[in-house]
Amino acid sequence: MINIVDVGIGNTKSIKNWLYYSKLDSELLTRPDEYSGGAIILPGVACSANLLGLLREKRFDKLISSAATNGTLIVGICAGFQALGNYTREGKGARGLGLLPVTTEKISSDINHSIVGWRSVEIDLSHIDPKFKSGFGRRYRLKGRAFFNHSFGVTPEKKMALPSSNWLSKTGSHLNYFIKENIIGFQFHPEKSAHFGRVLAEIFR
Amino acid sequence: MRVGACVIFYKGHCFQSFGLNDFKFLGSSKNVFEAVDHHGFSEICIIRPAKPPLTGLMSSHRSGDIDSYLGIPTILVGGVEKSLAHDPGILRSIERVAFNSLLFEPECAIQKVVDIFGKQAVVGMLPFVLKDGIYMAYNVSSDVLIELTSDFISKIYSICDEVVIHDICAHGKSGEFDLQFITKFEIPVHRTIACGGVSPSDLKRFSKLGFSAVYLDNISLHSDSVIDGYLR
Amino acid sequence: MVTCDNCGASTHPFGLTFQRTHENLLICSACELHNNKVHKHDWKMAKDVLETNLLSISGKRYDVLVPVRGDAEDYYVVNYLKSLNRSILVVVVNNYFLNDLAWSNIHNLITEFDVDSILYNPNYISYKEFVATSLRKFNSIYLPYKAILHRYIMMLAKEKHIPLVVFGQCQPQEIAGKFSYSDNLRLSNWWVVEHEKNGITADEFIGSGLHLQSWQYDDLKYPPRKVVSGVTAIFLSNYLFWDQAQQNKLAHEHGYSCGQENNAFDQYENTGSSVYYNFHDFLRIQSGHEPKLFDQLRAEVRFGRMTKTMMLKLQRDFLSAPRYYFKNFFTDFLGSTNSGFDWYCENRITNRRDLLAESELNELSRLAEYQNLNEEAPPREQFVRFQKGI
Numbered sequence: 001m002i003n004i005v006d007v008g009i010g011n012t013k014s015i016k017n018w019l020y021y022s023k024l025d026s027e028l029l030t031r032p033d034e035y036s037g038g039a040i041i042l043p044g045v046a047c048s049a050n051l052l053g054l055l056r057e058k059r060f061d062k063l064i065s066s067a068a069t070n071g072t073l074i075v076g077i078c079a080g081f082q083a084l085g086n087y088t089r090e091g092k093g094a095r096g097l098g099l100l101p102v103t104t105e106k107i108s109s110d111i112n113h114s115i116v117g118w119r120s121v122e123i124d125l126s127h128i129d130p131k132f133k134s135g136f137g138r139r140y141r142l143k144g145r146a147f148f149n150h151s152f153g154v155t156p157e158k159k160m161a162l163p164s165s166n167w168l169s170k171t172g173s174h175l176n177y178f179i180k181e182n183i184i185g186f187q188f189h190p191e192k193s194a195h196f197g198r199v200l201a202e203i204f205r
Numbered sequence: 206m207r208v209g210a211c212v213i214f215y216k217g218h219c220f221q222s223f224g225l226n227d228f229k230f231l232g233s234s235k236n237v238f239e240a241v242d243h244h245g246f247s248e249i250c251i252i253r254p255a256k257p258p259l260t261g262l263m264s265s266h267r268s269g270d271i272d273s274y275l276g277i278p279t280i281l282v283g284g285v286e287k288s289l290a291h292d293p294g295i296l297r298s299i300e301r302v303a304f305n306s307l308l309f310e311p312e313c314a315i316q317k318v319v320d321i322f323g324k325q326a327v328v329g330m331l332p333f334v335l336k337d338g339i340y341m342a343y344n345v346s347s348d349v350l351i352e353l354t355s356d357f358i359s360k361i362y363s364i365c366d367e368v369v370i371h372d373i374c375a376h377g378k379s380g381e382f383d384l385q386f387i388t389k390f391e392i393p394v395h396r397t398i399a400c401g402g403v404s405p406s407d408l409k410r411f412s413k414l415g416f417s418a419v420y421l422d423n424i425s426l427h428s429d430s431v432i433d434g435y436l437r
Numbered sequence: 438m439v440t441c442d443n444c445g446a447s448t449h450p451f452g453l454t455f456q457r458t459h460e461n462l463l464i465c466s467a468c469e470l471h472n473n474k475v476h477k478h479d480w481k482m483a484k485d486v487l488e489t490n491l492l493s494i495s496g497k498r499y500d501v502l503v504p505v506r507g508d509a510e511d512y513y514v515v516n517y518l519k520s521l522n523r524s525i526l527v528v529v530v531n532n533y534f535l536n537d538l539a540w541s542n543i544h545n546l547i548t549e550f551d552v553d554s555i556l557y558n559p560n561y562i563s564y565k566e567f568v569a570t571s572l573r574k575f576n577s578i579y580l581p582y583k584a585i586l587h588r589y590i591m592m593l594a595k596e597k598h599i600p601l602v603v604f605g606q607c608q609p610q611e612i613a614g615k616f617s618y619s620d621n622l623r624l625s626n627w628w629v630v631e632h633e634k635n636g637i638t639a640d641e642f643i644g645s646g647l648h649l650q651s652w653q654y655d656d657l658k659y660p661p662r663k664v665v666s667g668v669t670a671i672f673l674s675n676y677l678f679w680d681q682a683q684q685n686k687l688a689h690e691h692g693y694s695c696g697q698e699n700n701a702f703d704q705y706e707n708t709g710s711s712v713y714y715n716f717h718d719f720l721r722i723q724s725g726h727e728p729k730l731f732d733q734l735r736a737e738v739r740f741g742r743m744t745k746t747m748m749l750k751l752q753r754d755f756l757s758a759p760r761y762y763f764k765n766f767f768t769d770f771l772g773s774t775n776s777g778f779d780w781y782c783e784n785r786i787t788n789r790r791d792l793l794a795e796s797e798l799n800e801l802s803r804l805a806e807y808q809n810l811n812e813e814a815p816p817r818e819q820f821v822r823f824q825k826g827i
Contacts, residue, residue, distance in 0.1 A: 009321055013298035017274035045300055047323045079323060091320070114325035114366050116417065117207050118247055118437050145437055147247075147278050149300060151325040151366065192300055194242060194276040194437065220454065221616070229466050229615055230452030232631040240627035243662070259439055259455040261448030261465075263725055267636040379619075427616075428623035429662045 001038035002026040002204050005064075007054035010043030010079065011191070018191035022201035032063040039204055040067055044078025044189060048104055048152065049091035052083050061097055068099050073132050073204070074183045076100075081178070081185030082154055090152045099183050101160075107153045107174060114151035115168070119176075121146045121188060121196070122165035127179040128203075135202030144196025146176075146188035154178070154187060207247035207418035208408060208432055209280075210425035211400055212237055215257045217268025221423035223377035225332075228258035231426060235269030240426060242276045247437050249275065250303070250369070250400070250420050253283030255345045272298035277437075282330050282369070283345070289318070303328040303369055306346040308361045315364050328398075329365035332373045333386060340386055343373060358390045367396045367417055375402025377423045382407070387414075405431050441465035444735040445745060450726050451613035451632065466614030471739040478618045480678045487676035491669070492521055497598040499526040499553070504590050505546060506532075507539030509685035509705035510605040512693050514673060515550050518603065526599060527554040530589050532582035532710075533564060533770065534820065538696055539709025545692045555593065559585050563653050567642065569771055575637055576720050578712060578766075583633040584657040587624065592660055594668040606681055607672035608632070612732050624670030626659040680740060681706065682733070700760055702733040702751075711770075711820050716763035722789050730755060759794035769820045 002019055006012045006028040019026040029035055042051070042064075055061050068074050076084040085096040088104035096104070107115065123142040125133055136142070153174030156162070168174040168187065178185045190197040213220040213228065219237040220228045231237060241249050251271060262268075271281065278300040281288075285302045288295050296302070302322060307315050308329050319327055332343040333353065341350040342357070351357075361368055370392065375381035381402035387394060399411060400420040411419050425431055439455050440447045442462040447453075454466045464472075494500065500523040505511035511527075518525055529543055547554045567581035594602050607622060609615040609632050616622055630636060639657035673679070685705030689695075696708020700718055707713040707729075718728050731752055737743035767773035767781065782793070 008293075011297055011300055013272050013294070014275075014279075014300070017272070017298065018276075021274045021276075045322060045326055047320055050320055090323070116325065116367065149278065149325050151323070189278065189300065192276065192278040197276060218452070223617065227456060227469075228454045229617070230454050230613070231615070232452065232627075233636050236627060236631050236636050240625070240630075243626065259463075261439055261446075261453045261455070263448050263450075266450075266452065377617075423616075423620065426625075426627055427620050429625035429627070430623075430666065433662075433666070 001036070002041060003029040003035060003038050004041045004043060005055070005060055005080075006030045006043075007051065007058055007060065009046045009051060009054065011045040011189075012043050014045075014189075015041055015043055015077070015191045018197060019201060019204065022198055022204075024201060024204050029060075032059050035063055035067075037072075039073035039075065040064060042074070042076040042080025042083055044080050045149075046079040047091050048079040048082035048088040048096075049094040051079050052088065052094040052096060055083065055097070064097060065099065068183055071129065071182050073129075074099065075203070076183075076185040077191070078150055078187060078189055081187055082152060084183060084185050085154060086157060088152065100178055100180055100185055101157045102154045102175065102178060102185070103157055104152050104154050107151060114149065115153075116149045118145045118147055118193075119168075119188070120144070121176050123177060123200075124163055124165055124179075127181065128184070129181045132182065132203055135205030142196075142199060144193070144199065146186075146190065146193040146196050148188045150187060154185065206408070206412040206416055207398075208435055209248040209250055209398070209418055209420045210241045210244075210246045211250040211252065211420035211422045212241070212425070213258075214251045214253055214271065215260070216262060217270060218260075218262065218266065220258050220260075221377065221426070222254075223423075225254070225373050225376050227377075228254075228260075230258075230260060233267045233269050234271070235267065235273055237426060238269065238273065238275045244425065244429065245432055245435065245437050246277060246421075246425065247418070248278040248280060248300075250280045250282060253281070255283065255348070271295055280328060285318075289321075301326045301328050303330040304365075305330040305332065306344055308365075309344050309347075309351070312360070312364050325366050327364075327366055329361045329368040330371065331361065331368055332371040332401075334373050335383065335386075340389065353390065355390055358392065362393060362396060367398055368392075369398040369400050369420070372399075372401035376400075378402050379404035379424055380407060384414075408432070408435065439463060441468055443468040443745070444738050445749060446735060449613045449732075450635075450721075450724075451609040451615055453613055467612060467735070468614070468739060470610065470614035470617070473618065474678065483618065483676045487671075487673075488521060491601060491671060491676075492518070492523060494600045496524070496600050498524065499597060499599045500524045500601065502526050502528055502590060502594045502597075502599045502602045504528050504530065504586060504602070504604065505543060506707075507535060507542040507546070507709040508707060509688035509693050509695065510681065511542075511546055512688035512691050513684045514603060514605045515546060515552060516687075516691065517673070517677075519550055519552075525550075525552045526597065527552045528590055528593060529554065529556045530582070530586040531556060531558045532579075532586075533561065534578075534582075534710050534712045536709055536711050536820070538694060542693055542709060545694075549691045557589055557593075559656060560653070563649055563656070565771065566649060567657070570642055572720075574641070575635065576724055577635065578717055578720065580634055580637060581657065583629070584639065584659075587629045587633060588656060588659055591624070591665045591668055591670065594670075595660075595665045600668065602668060602670035604670065604672045606674045606679060610672070611674055611679055611681070612736075618675060620675075622672055622675050624672075626662070629659050682736060682740075682742075700728065700730060700755075702730050702737070706733070712763070712766055715761055716766045719761040719763065719789075719792065722792065723787060728755065728760075756789075756792065758792075760792045762794040762797050765820065 004012050082104040084100045085102035190200040219231040219234045221231050280301040281299045282303040340353045342353045372382050394415045398418040403419045446465050571580040695704040698708045698714045700714040734748045738748050767778040
């Protein structure tokens with residue numbers, strides 16, 4: 001069972017529909033004590049600071065941390081990705097869940113207000129925990145067009161040798177995605193990325 | 206430049222419109238949404254009209270809903286505030302929300318929405334008409350036309366991530382979007398979505414002008430190959 | 438419930454919208470579009486666009502593909518295209534519902550206009566399965582035919598490098614006023630799903646007790662855009678002033694024989710079908726819609742050839758007597774037993790049982806005054822299967 005964390009914000013129904021279309025069972029997790037195992041998804045379409053506040057208020061932070069330690073697949077989408085990091089500067093700022101070595105900051109004001117649109121994405125599957133790769137068969141790289149909509153971007157805390165595919169082409173210094181074994185963050189919206197998104201759903205197979 | 210489809214939604218069905226006064230039944234929203242996805246549009250703008258069409262719907266008409274699966278982002282226009290208050294569930298399948306009446310309120314009124322959805326998801330909806338040589342903005346909820354000023358335009362661009370500039374009179378008429386509006390008010394096109402009267406043959410031109418997106422209205426369903434060759 | 442002050446329509450399967458006129462009359466989208474057709478639209482320009490842009494394109498061997506079913510409309514379309522010297526391929530997709538009149542008219546069409554033709558017979562066994570399932574699940578017997586027809590003609594046009602497929606009437610536009618005449622309508626997957634298949638997809642047939650292989654369901658799926666790119670399917674009524682009832686009568690000049698349908702007003706439209714004005718029409722009523730005859734009467738009212746009062750009287754008369762006898766569909770086509778047919782009537786017919794006739798309608802319950810039926814016409818042979826050499 002795939003669990004979509006529902007704290008009252010985020011496009012949880014879109015994610016549920018996306019998984020349903022890919023013939024994957026999922027349910028909305030409104031309380032931590034309802035959790036009975038399975039992957040966890042943190043939704044997007046939210047202010048990441050606000051999302052973190054609600055996660056802590058409803059005590060999801062402990063659940064997610066312990067699940068991550070146990071090797072459960074944790075996927076953060078957009079604001080969910082940002083919440084998995086160490087800190088976010090969105091809104092009034094908030095401490096993240098600390099599961100990924102990244103921070104969230106405002107994208108440079110030199111460019112558009114926010115990044116909105118479809119961009120080519122290439123995902124290197126080599127860093128994923130092998131037990132989550134079976135849905136992709138022999139593929140080690142996924143390529144496609146994905147939908148982005150964010151005004152805050154994620155940067156790694158320390159200098160990391162990441163392949164070029166990790167980086168958002170628009171800024172060159174913010175991440176498209178980040179994979180750390182069983183914890184994955186997507187800055188784009190796979191649930192709204194048409195065909196590429198439907199391919200990505202295989203990660204939950 | 207993104208190319209989206211704009212449809213009018215009412216009671217589970219989609220309608221096409223000419224000038225936002227004259228409505229014609231298009232079909233089940235489920236079929237329309239699937240078609241828009243398959244045709245290769247970047248996103249879909251769903252308008253819930255303040256003055257809904259008068260229609261003879263039957264139980265045999267297969268209806269859909271806004272929260273059915275759609276593989277592309279959805280932007281919802283119309284009654285968002287009401288939904289936030291009474292039916293917030295419907296907004297859990299929406300990626301961006303567009304406001305019209307809030308644009309005429311003090312700036313702080315929109316902050317609540319920004320806190321929930323994030324700034325990037327908040328879009329302004331500015332329907333306009335040219336009346337007696339003067340450009341007027343249409344406040345949908347109070348059904349009033351207000352003369353447009355540069356100050357007002359600056360205000361809405363400061364509070365919204367992007368703004369949909371909707372030429373109401375040209376809606377449903379191919380190739381009649383009033384570009385003079387853009388030049389008159391020095392609209393920042395890189396944060397503007399043009400809607401109403403944009404035709405597929407205009408796409409290159411609008412892209413060259415630097416628009417962030419355009420929405421095709423009725424024409425998006427008239428053929429499978431409306432935007433063939435365009436990369437999402 | 439809203440009702441059109443002009444034609445009395447309140448709803449339609451294709452969907453109706455209403456608006457108020459300056460005289461404070463409430464008119465439906467069909468009447469509004471008709472008004473536009475007669476008084477506003479520039480038909481000369483539309484015809485120029487059709488003949489200059491669309492019909493001037495040439496294919497390898499054939500320029501246009503015309504799907505036909507033995508109607509007078511087919512004669513009109515082929516005659517028009519012939520007058521423009523287009524090279525035509527006529528295609529018949531057999532729905533196994535045609536009667537001997539339809540086959541006679543098809544053969545006459547091919548001979549009279551000297552056009553090449555292709556007849557496609559879908560696999561009879563799987564087709565019957567689809568029809569039975571469609572009847573059980575969706576209360577329709579035409580869905581499989583519509584699905585197969587549109588897939589086949591688009592794939593055939595692509596295979597034979599025919600750039601244009603031409604239909605006659607755009608029914609959603611002419612009957613329900615959908616779209617406007619300035620919309621350049623093309624056949625598309627959405628169109629077929631919405632208007633021909635009632636929103637039902639091929640996947641909904643799967644797992645319904647049908648013992649068919651998955652590849653056999655492909656016949657029901659509209660081909661992907663990339664597969665049929667380069668083929669455009671248009672509707673002539675989008676470009677030419679269309680008066681179906683009047684145009685159809687011109688087919689007599691080319692040897693067309695019209696039908697003798699008790700339940701039809703227009704004897705030139707679909708009267709070559711064993712089921713269209715019978716079981717299919719009754720299923721429309723079961724789904725809460727009106728009989729086909731009502732559409733035809735409303736068209737007469739819009740063209741000013743009939744008053745609304747007379748139309749309402751004919752509608753009342755039509756629904757006040759037994760109209761439909763369709764046992765032969767079950768016995769001759771589906772291969773059902775008498776008890777099977779009785780079971781269906783008892784358990785699946787939910788309303789208007791009073792319209793069921795005990796036997797074939799040989800007399801009356803007719804609208805003879807308007808229909809000009811030929812009293813001496815021989816009874817038709819129904820469900821005629823056609824195969825080469827037989």
